[in-house]
Amino acid sequence: MEFGLSQDQKLMQESVRRTLERVAPLERIRRAAGARETVAADIWEALVGLGLPGLIVPEEFGGSALGLLDAALMAEMLGRHVAPVPFLATIVMAPAALIEAGSDSQKETWLPKLASGEIRAGVAVSERASGAREGARITASGGRLNGSAMFAFEAQGADLIIVADEKGALHLVAGKAAGLTLTPLETIDLTRDLSELHFDNVEAEPLAGDSGRALSRMIAAGRIILAADTLGAGDMMIEKAVDYARERKQFGRVIGSFQAVKHLCAEMAAELEPGRALIWYAAHAFDTLPDDASLMAAHAKAHLSEAGRFVARTSTEVHGGMGFTDLLGLHYWFKRIGLDRQLLGGPERLRHEAAVAQGLAAA
Amino acid sequence: MDLSYGPQYEAFRAQVRHFIETHKDQAPRRFGVSRPAPEVLAWQRLLIDNGYAARTIPKEYGGFGAEPDILESRIIAEEFTKAGVPTGLANQGISMFVPTLLELGTPEQKAKWIKPTLRGEIVWCQGYSEPGSGSDLASLQTHAVEDGDDFIINGQKIWTSTAHAADMMFCLVRTEPDKPKHEGISYLIFSMSTPGIEVRPLTTMTGHAEFNEVFFTDVRVPQSQIVAGRGQGWYVANATLKHERGMLGDPNQAGTRFKEIVDLMSRETVDGTRLIDNPVMRDRLMALQARVLAMQFHGLRLLTAAQKGEDPGIARLIVKLQGCEINHQLAALAIDVLGELGVLYGESPHLRAGGVWQHRYMFDLGLIIGGGTAQIQKNIISERGLGMPREPKAAKA
Numbered sequence A: 001m002e003f004g005l006s007q008d009q010k011l012m013q014e015s016v017r018r019t020l021e022r023v024a025p026l027e028r029i030r031r032a033a034g035a036r037e038t039v040a041a042d043i044w045e046a047l048v049g050l051g052l053p054g055l056i057v058p059e060e061f062g063g064s065a066l067g068l069l070d071a072a073l074m075a076e077m078l079g080r081h082v083a084p085v086p087f088l089a090t091i092v093m094a095p096a097a098l099i100e101a102g103s104d105s106q107k108e109t110w111l112p113k114l115a116s117g118e119i120r121a122g123v124a125v126s127e128r129a130s131g132a133r134e135g136a137r138i139t140a141s142g143g144r145l146n147g148s149a150m151f152a153f154e155a156q157g158a159d160l161i162i163v164a165d166e167k168g169a170l171h172l173v174a175g176k177a178a179g180l181t182l183t184p185l186e187t188i189d190l191t192r193d194l195s196e197l198h199f200d201n202v203e204a205e206p207l208a209g210d211s212g213r214a215l216s217r218m219i220a221a222g223r224i225i226l227a228a229d230t231l232g233a234g235d236m237m238i239e240k241a242v243d244y245a246r247e248r249k250q251f252g253r254v255i256g257s258f259q260a261v262k263h264l265c266a267e268m269a270a271e272l273e274p275g276r277a278l279i280w281y282a283a284h285a286f287d288t289l290p291d292d293a294s295l296m297a298a299h300a301k302a303h304l305s306e307a308g309r310f311v312a313r314t315s316t317e318v319h320g321g322m323g324f325t326d327l328l329g330l331h332y333w334f335k336r337i338g339l340d341r342q343l344l345g346g347p348e349r350l351r352h353e354a355a356v357a358q359g360l361a362a363a
Numbered sequence B: 001m002d003l004s005y006g007p008q009y010e011a012f013r014a015q016v017r018h019f020i021e022t023h024k025d026q027a028p029r030r031f032g033v034s035r036p037a038p039e040v041l042a043w044q045r046l047l048i049d050n051g052y053a054a055r056t057i058p059k060e061y062g063g064f065g066a067e068p069d070i071l072e073s074r075i076i077a078e079e080f081t082k083a084g085v086p087t088g089l090a091n092q093g094i095s096m097f098v099p100t101l102l103e104l105g106t107p108e109q110k111a112k113w114i115k116p117t118l119r120g121e122i123v124w125c126q127g128y129s130e131p132g133s134g135s136d137l138a139s140l141q142t143h144a145v146e147d148g149d150d151f152i153i154n155g156q157k158i159w160t161s162t163a164h165a166a167d168m169m170f171c172l173v174r175t176e177p178d179k180p181k182h183e184g185i186s187y188l189i190f191s192m193s194t195p196g197i198e199v200r201p202l203t204t205m206t207g208h209a210e211f212n213e214v215f216f217t218d219v220r221v222p223q224s225q226i227v228a229g230r231g232q233g234w235y236v237a238n239a240t241l242k243h244e245r246g247m248l249g250d251p252n253q254a255g256t257r258f259k260e261i262v263d264l265m266s267r268e269t270v271d272g273t274r275l276i277d278n279p280v281m282r283d284r285l286m287a288l289q290a291r292v293l294a295m296q297f298h299g300l301r302l303l304t305a306a307q308k309g310e311d312p313g314i315a316r317l318i319v320k321l322q323g324c325e326i327n328h329q330l331a332a333l334a335i336d337v338l339g340e341l342g343v344l345y346g347e348s349p350h351l352r353a354g355g356v357w358q359h360r361y362m363f364d365l366g367l368i369i370g371g372g373t374a375q376i377q378k379n380i381i382s383e384r385g386l387g388m389p390r391e392p393k394a395a396k397a
């Protein structure tokens, strides 16, 4: 029994952290957000240089064949630095679907280019993960897709988009396919891209294998990645609160010496920290204990969403008026956590799924 | 306890309904970002003239001059909420400055400022906080030095809401540097166009410039513009803060927002099921309704105590903490109900209610901090309300 990260995992996480400290300081984030730049080219290049795009892609297709645990460790760093780069869809969810259920030729066509970072992939599966809002519906027939997917991830500039239809079958669509219209959706979080996709008789190729299983795998993977993103962002918000509380003085003493403030910081740490182990286990389950994966992914995402919301708000409070302004940029983390919460299912829905997965509730 | 609405109140209710029915077309739909839009001003005048705003403020100062009556206030609030028609303006001038001046101003000051403020024609900002003095407000450093009949002000304020759009500021300055910190402060009012005032907007987490830094360089203000005398500023400020905390915790606002969420959940669907039919979300909604109702009745209780001249003690001290928390929780529920729609922003397609919940989720957190942080409120509740000892002073290094 050993519950912890390997030396390699620690080193890899450390090297991504150092790279992001260098290429993604707050000023860079501000510029990207100001320009609505959700693929900051220099940051993306740096991550490609570290081999991130091929993280979970098998070696035969040019990847590093690492696990979702490794990917979660990377996501944590991206959240920590509110990095304006694609990851969730292009590095995890899309490859996961192809690995799970792509035909040889589908894998051959897409995985090597995804692994090298030469192309990017988006995914449009929100309706199957968090439920469909009015107006969102994709129908498939005769190799064509029609309708709307309301919240696609990382679809802007993607060469490939993996789309779930209303029955949960997955389809591969070229980013530039005729009849596909993409409308960028601005969100509170200017570091990531969300789009509405409209399909007007768009040519699509079904994913070859068991779509149902591939869909549930990619959603589970996505949830774990979002949980890890929140963990990293939350970690940073705690560090910032602690640093601020050690510097800021009121009533002739540093505010960190008030027990009220100390306890807020301690509560944040106590709420967030156990989530780390939950994410590790969920990711490990995804890699090696598939029967446990969906349940653990649901719990990890729901739990981190709640802890993340508490940390986001509390760290802001510890900063007083300063936390509410743009001056320290604290809100980038606040909003990152806020967006994570709503993607691929909010906490209530996920807890329901967790109950269903254990036979404690009817689906 | 007597909550019966006797016949005279039913007549009053009919009168309120009639007013709303006749005039609701004139109710403003656009409110203006930092200054009230012209239609808001017209609406405010109409409300005051008919006694639905500034109801209990004396006629001589531009109010309606009615005797305080909680049932009437309650009926007005109920009927306006039910009809979805906006009630009177609430801003720092109306909700904070006017009550302060009524309590502590000279007859001249009251005559000059209250009426145009109530009517929304004069917009005020509150110059209290400074970079080094937030929770520890009494340590403020902006100072005013006597020069003939005037004061000359130098220093800086920060987090000043609406200063960029305000006509006037009520401001705390140090006039008696040799006195202990609480006794050396005075409360001055002056025009924002006085030479030497520079306003620099600050962007907040919402992405909008919602408050400002204000710099004073040799700003000359007549000594007659002091409220309640030199060295009395701390006392005056506490009077104002009491009203601010009442305004920030206003349970009727929470009641209106609650109703908006009921509408939202009755409209929005996931996989064809209305959110109001989702038992978990509905449970969150009902739990919040209880908190809102409790605070609304709590408000009536406070009003009754105030009319009888009783000190409600701890009951008053909790209003800001609870009210702001409930507002924030309401916004959090709305966001969660909206799911991905709840994180859209800016000009995004599919944005619901113009993104107001996204904005409130952030702004209401700001209000948990502004006007005395939650932690400061808890200190006040425990120390003044529950009589617990103060935290020991830090050991001298």
Ligand SMILES: Cc1cc2nc3c(=O)[nH]c(=O)nc-3n(C[C@H](O)[C@H](O)[C@H](O)COP(=O)(O)OP(=O)(O)OC[C@H]3O[C@@H](n4cnc5c(N)ncnc54)[C@H](O)[C@@H]3O)c2cc1C
Pocket (backbone or CB within 6 Å): A248, A249, A250, A251, A255, A258, A260, A261, A317, A318, A319, A320, A321, A322, A324, B125, B126, B127, B128, B129, B130, B131, B132, B133, B134, B135, B136, B158, B159, B160, B161, B162, B211, B366, B367, B369, B370, B371, B372, B373, B374, B375, B376, B379
């Ligand atoms: C939306 C908004 C609008 C505002 N509008 C105005 C305005 O119009 N005019 C104006 O003058 N000001 C305004 N303010 C300023 C507001 O009053 C201050 O931000 C607030 O009083 C806190 O002060 P601070 O920001 O300096 O934080 P600090 O006092 O530095 O507090 C930082 C942290 O330390 C904690 N802390 C400090 N002292 C103690 C203690 N003794 N015990 C326990 N914890 C403590 C606080 O709770 C907080 O968590 C506004 C603020 C906001 C957010």
